[in-house]
Amino acid sequence: MKLFVDMGNSRVKWRLRGRDTVLEGEGAIGSDSLFADLPVDDEGIRQVAVSTVASDQGRQQLEQRLREITRVPPEYFWTESQWQGVICAYDKPESMGSDRWHAMVAAHSRVTGGFAVVDAGSAVTVDYVAADGRHLGGYILAGQNMMYRALSQDAARIHFGGRIQGDSAPGSSTAECVHHGVEWLWRGMVQQLREDVRTLGLEKVFITGGDSDRLIGCGLQGESVPGLVLDGLEIVAAGVRED
Template identity: 30%
Template sequence: MKILELDQGNTRAKWRLIDTGTGATDPAVLARGGFAPGPWWEVSETPAAWGEYAPQRVRVANVAGATVEQSIASHVQQLLGVQPEFARVTPECGGVRCAYRDESKLGVDRWLAVLAAYRRRPAPALVVDCGSAVTLDLLGGDGQHLGGYIVPGLGLMRRALYSDTDAVKVAPPDSPPASLDPGCNTRDAVDRGLPVMVLGAVERVYDELAHRCAVSGDASPRLLFCGGDGEILAPLCDRPGEWVADLVMEGLAVTNP
């Protein structure tokens, strides 16, 4: 079966087309892409692959609110003749139990990433989603979601410095920093300082989870990065981790099998 999966974030959206009928454990990815920030459903041109593969189902992770959900649903229905399925957070799914008392308050992208991490391997994990905000979610080996943290993302922090300071107006770099050594000019100080802030949080939370796992006799936790800036941050982290580009979309197969 051909399935279109959409990951609608606060700033931008990305998508992939998969084929679940190959017989393999993981679906074959037929095509993938992303949209520029803004209401992509108002753009006249849609990805050619959507028409080429004519997906029979559409699964969506949306954190941008009810109005955006309605717009996506209307556009997809009109374009593909398919009613999209929107993922929801539930008290329990795929062997994972949500830590939030009111599960509707947990961002569905965080939930999907945790579900995907557990589906990949039912073991402790710290899942770090690096988008407009950076979210850190802790997962126990028994499938218990242990809660998490939310901090500003790299772009958000950079814009705050640009807006609220006089002498620290630094545009985003063309490439990730090769080093996190102290900067000897303002540009390097900002470009290296922002990742240091995020990674400081990641490494502290990872160490706390690793200590908890050691006390309880669980295996050492995995560290999984996803989100747009995850590819930048993962190789700079001092803890062993990996970047998984489609982790949120992988979770859609758990909530909407």
């Protein structure tokens, strides 16, 4: 069996691929329950492939949990200058989050034309790729929870509670001003995305990440692929093994 791990800033998603089965799960970084529901039969795990943007501490916590279920050391797959036709726009590819890279590799395998990848996690990342595989660059923005946390922690006199979703009209209370304001920003981001996709002549938009439904609710049209990063990690890990 092969274990593929997508480790973000706060959550870990995993996929266990056996001969005839594919199982998936997720959990919090540092949680004792991470991988607790991962079934390992007598065949055992032969490969552990990891895509991560986590800190060194997060990686150490991951490796500690992995040692409890397998003796196979994890292989980390980072962003490269190019992979099977996808060409990174960064001068220093290794400085780009591997989750973005693996999502682009997966998206490239699904479409013949240009595309956008939007990953709505703790942060929101947007990447544009031309039909010839050239990465045209992208954006990194604060995710919704990060926005709320910043307003709560860094602005002492802004007090709000609960969640008000789906409305961007001017607010008449502090809570409405905050929640509607975040919605207003996200709808603006979606509008800019639409304009970019049209201007660049991109064929498709792929949406992934824990807050993808919220983006879709703000009007972003595209294909939702929850496991896009894991899909790309599988492609890259398989290619390395073949070499």
